[in-house]
Amino acid sequence: MNIAEYTIRKSVVAWVATLLVLAGGWLAYERLGRFEDPEFVIRQAVVVTAYPGASPAQVAEEITDRIEGAVQQMQEVEEVVSVSRAGESLVKVEARLAFSHTQAELDQVWDKLRGKIAEAARALPPGAAEPVVKGDFGDVFALFYAVTGEGYSPRQLYDYVDLLRRELVLVPGVARVALLGERREAIYVEVSSARAAQLGVPLERIYASLRAQNLIAPAGAVDAGPLRLQIQPADGVVSVAALGELVVAGDAASGLLRLRDVAEIRREYVDPPAVLMRHDGQAAIGLGISNVLGGNVVEMGDAVKRRLAELEGQRPVGMELNVVSFQSDSVRAAVAGFVDNLVAAVAIVVVVLLLFMGLRSGLIIGAVLVLTVAGTLIAMWMDGIAMQRISLGALIIALGMLVDNAIVVTDGILVRMQKGEAVGPAAGAVVRGTVWPLLGGTVVGILAFSAIGLSPTDMGEYAGSLFWVILYSMLLSWLFAITLTPLLCAAFLKVKVEAGAREGGLLRAYRRLLQGVLARRVASGVVLLGLLAAGVLAFGHVPPGFMPDSARPQFVVDLALPQGTDIRTTAAVVAEAEAKVSAAPGVSHVTSFIGQGGLRFMLTYSPEDPNPAYGQLLVDVARFEDIAGLIERLQPELEAAFPQASVKVWKFMLGRGGGKKIEAAFRGPDPAMLRRLAEEAKAIMAADPGAVAIQDDWRQAVPVVRPHFSVEAAQRAGVLPSDIAAALERNYVGQQIGVYRDKERLIPILARAPADERGGVEGLGNAQVFSATAGKYVPVSQFVERVDTVWEDALIRRENRFPTIKAQCDPPA
Numbered sequence: 001m002n003i004a005e006y007t008i009r010k011s012v013v014a015w016v017a018t019l020l021v022l023a024g025g026w027l028a029y030e031r032l033g034r035f036e037d038p039e040f041v042i043r044q045a046v047v048v049t050a051y052p053g054a055s056p057a058q059v060a061e062e063i064t065d066r067i068e069g070a071v072q073q074m075q076e077v078e079e080v081v082s083v084s085r086a087g088e089s090l091v092k093v094e095a096r097l098a099f100s101h102t103q104a105e106l107d108q109v110w111d112k113l114r115g116k117i118a119e120a121a122r123a124l125p126p127g128a129a130e131p132v133v134k135g136d137f138g139d140v141f142a143l144f145y146a147v148t149g150e151g152y153s154p155r156q157l158y159d160y161v162d163l164l165r166r167e168l169v170l171v172p173g174v175a176r177v178a179l180l181g182e183r184r185e186a187i188y189v190e191v192s193s194a195r196a197a198q199l200g201v202p203l204e205r206i207y208a209s210l211r212a213q214n215l216i217a218p219a220g221a222v223d224a225g226p227l228r229l230q231i232q233p234a235d236g237v238v239s240v241a242a243l244g245e246l247v248v249a250g251d252a253a254s255g256l257l258r259l260r261d262v263a264e265i266r267r268e269y270v271d272p273p274a275v276l277m278r279h280d281g282q283a284a285i286g287l288g289i290s291n292v293l294g295g296n297v298v299e300m301g302d303a304v305k306r307r308l309a310e311l312e313g314q315r316p317v318g319m320e321l322n323v324v325s326f327q328s329d330s331v332r333a334a335v336a337g338f339v340d341n342l343v344a345a346v347a348i349v350v351v352v353l354l355l356f357m358g359l360r361s362g363l364i365i366g367a368v369l370v371l372t373v374a375g376t377l378i379a380m381w382m383d384g385i386a387m388q389r390i391s392l393g394a395l396i397i398a399l400g401m402l403v404d405n406a407i408v409v410t411d412g413i414l415v416r417m418q419k420g421e422a423v424g425p426a427a428g429a430v431v432r433g434t435v436w437p438l439l440g441g442t443v444v445g446i447l448a449f450s451a452i453g454l455s456p457t458d459m460g461e462y463a464g465s466l467f468w469v470i471l472y473s474m475l476l477s478w479l480f481a482i483t484l485t486p487l488l489c490a491a492f493l494k495v496k497v498e499a500g501a502r503e504g505g506l507l508r509a510y511r512r513l514l515q516g517v518l519a520r521r522v523a524s525g526v527v528l529l530g531l532l533a534a535g536v537l538a539f540g541h542v543p544p545g546f547m548p549d550s551a552r553p554q555f556v557v558d559l560a561l562p563q564g565t566d567i568r569t570t571a572a573v574v575a576e577a578e579a580k581v582s583a584a585p586g587v588s589h590v591t592s593f594i595g596q597g598g599l600r601f602m603l604t605y606s607p608e609d610p611n612p613a614y615g616q617l618l619v620d621v622a623r624f625e626d627i628a629g630l631i632e633r634l635q636p637e638l639e640a641a642f643p644q645a646s647v648k649v650w651k652f653m654l655g656r657g658g659g660k661k662i663e664a665a666f667r668g669p670d671p672a673m674l675r676r677l678a679e680e681a682k683a684i685m686a687a688d689p690g691a692v693a694i695q696d697d698w699r700q701a702v703p704v705v706r707p708h709f710s711v712e713a714a715q716r717a718g719v720l721p722s723d724i725a726a727a728l729e730r731n732y733v734g735q736q737i738g739v740y741r742d743k744e745r746l747i748p749i750l751a752r753a754p755a756d757e758r759g760g761v762e763g764l765g766n767a768q769v770f771s772a773t774a775g776k777y778v779p780v781s782q783f784v785e786r787v788d789t790v791w792e793d794a795l796i797r798r799e800n801r802f803p804t805i806k807a808q809c810d811p812p813a
Helices: 003-009 011-031 056-071 103-121 154-168 193-199 203-211 297-310 327-356 359-383 389-399 404-418 423-447 458-482 484-492 505-519 521-539 567-582 624-641 671-686 711-716 721-732 761-766
Strands: 044-050 077-085 088-095 132-134 143-149 174-180 185-191 221-224 227-230 247-251 255-258 263-269 276-279 282-291 319-326 554-560 587-594 614-621 646-651 662-667 692-696 701-709 735-742 745-752 768-771 776-779 784-793 795-799 802-810
Touching: 003 011, 003 423, 003 484, 011 359, 011 484, 044 056, 044 103, 056 077, 056 088, 056 103, 056 784, 056 795, 088 103, 103 132, 143 154, 143 276, 143 297, 154 174, 154 282, 154 297, 174 297, 185 203, 203 247, 203 735, 203 745, 203 768, 276 567, 282 297, 282 319, 297 327, 319 327, 327 359, 327 389, 359 389, 359 404, 359 458, 359 484, 389 458, 404 423, 404 458, 404 484, 423 458, 423 484, 458 484, 505 521, 554 567, 554 624, 554 692, 567 587, 567 614, 567 624, 614 624, 624 646, 646 692, 662 671, 671 692, 671 802, 701 711, 701 721, 701 761, 711 721, 721 735, 721 745, 721 768, 761 784
Parallel strands: 185 745
Antiparallel strands: 044 088, 044 132, 077 088, 077 795, 143 282, 143 319, 174 282, 185 263, 221 227, 247 255, 276 282, 276 587, 554 614, 554 646, 587 614, 662 802, 692 802, 701 784, 735 745, 768 776, 795 802
16 A cells, blocks of 8 residues: 555545645745845945044055954954045955854854954054944845925934834834934034134133033932932033033133134034935935844835824925835735736646646646645745745746646546546556656756755855745645645546547647657657757857846936045036936936945845945836836936946846946055056956946045145144144044033034135145144144145055955946
8 A cells, every 4th residue: 555545545634634734834824924035144244443534555554454364363254355445444244154054143253253353453553443343234124215305404304204213113023224314413613713812712721611511420419308319410501502601711800701702603414424315306314124034024014104104193294205115015016926826827727637637637736736835835934935036936936847746646547547447546556656757757857956055155045945945845746746636536536437438639649749759760869959959059149147137117327426526526416317317208216325325225235335426326117118228228328428427327136236247356465556457457348339337446546635744843832743633624624522412412513613714725724733832822834844735545445455456347237
């Protein structure tokens, strides 16, 4: 007695198992996580170290090199890539797959990394900030909004967005809420050095008065009968105007000199801004919402929608919450599409088999298909495979193969029953003769996808669920074919015994074809070889690419202006590009990011690092099919309109995103030689008319103002080089001298010179520095011997501690 006969004999147990599979499949369908892309573990962390005032070369030698050395002591590290720029070191660390298969393992790697960085921090030079390790570099913000409000100030926009942030982070399923493009505020105290000198008020006394304001300090406690009361002094400065009333000099007899007498006090936005965002031409603040690991993005999106509806009454009139990306809707549509495909597959199976095998056979095989899908959903739930584009694609691919085993068994039983055999012996004989051939065919079908699932690469991890879902579904199709299919045949298959049944016309035609092929073996072999050769030749004309283009109705425009461009200039260029793109037919919305890329709103999107010379447009279209034509039109149009910029118009692809498609890398110790080699490579790329966005990743060298000071004169005046540098920073940019408390917000107080004293380079010598010898502030011009303008690399990139420059371009999208 084989497994088919045993299943029929134990039919009660088999029917219970069938019902359990159906119920379990439904529960798994309801509980499975839902995402747009697989939960790919992004094994990158970023170590950021500020080194104010240092040049890129100084940052590379004194900060980056030490951080890289500490990181490379870890065996868990796969690659270390660094970018050194003026005042900041950014080191990207990628972990090895062998040590970080899961997020929990990766977190352990980052904990070890933090320990190594803490040890290295003790060897950093004075003036360097504490290194910060950011392990959430790969967070995906499944919901991404742009909050706009015509006529509202950036502060009013921020107040509303901050309210949403505090409320939405409490929604079930939400892991993190991040903002993008909010304008930072500061209180500027512009002290005229001439006015202060005229009144005899040392600037340092003014700064000391401001530093002491709004500091929280313990005031003790006092007994009050049975109680012990804490003493909490009220804030001395309750408004920006109150800052002006601070006494900075004088006394009751000679008169009091207040801050407003020597300084102009303003609360305004930090200029220049670090990053800007716009939506359809209006200033915007981005609001990104990420999902908890393994959660259901559809449920999270629905919960966020409900909470936003509850908060609708607190939305100021005129402010709009615009959707930039909303994964919940696309995932819901993808799951609904799978269900439609499943229903269609069952209907097609029933209809086709109705024509060739009869209604009952068709319904039996359709029922086995549904059971196989239900069992596969249970296996996915147990293995932690969510419903996303790869796993759903695997199920849709498998639908065409899952019926094969059941058809073989059902047809065999049907033929034997037509010859008069009882269903039990017929099922046993059919399964006994086909069980191992069917298993062999199933294994061959599974192995066809094994290279994807067992690949030890990032792409194997991204698309690995394709293999595992097909493995589970096809093994279950084989198992159900030899167990539940005989059970269903025994219960529902009714046939008439036909002695000496005649062959149909289709069967006779097939028999004649088969006999003809066997009779002409040589000719048949030649034909097969010819078809094989034709297939090999035709394969050369198939467009290369492992992953297809995404069907997302969005595309991207990258604009890279010459390195060193002010972000306000970049914003003006991006605004012109917005107008041109918005005027193109089929474009519905344009969201722009200036100074860096957007939040990672999908797994395959890699945001660009902060750079004031960079801008990006995210363009929504009404129909995905229009994107190819728009790219073909906009690429040359934008290149002609902005010859000073590197322009790239591109569309999203599935799989890991980011980076250029064509790169030539050069590594070595001499930056000048590296640049020369990169220029030669770019010239070769430029000779190809199809190459677009030709650039190198070090970007252009930038001019730097370099004043030379007389050390002897400075020493005589009791002035240190750091004093002169601080005076220049205070004069042109502003130096933080205190903090102003505005409820829960801490707003920096910055001291700087008035606008007429912080002009161009020619006014550099007018900055005031305190001379300990003279006991007063003196102009920096007393110590300046000359001022040079020199060119230096704005970015120094290294890979595994080797300076590396890449000449890059892209083919037409």
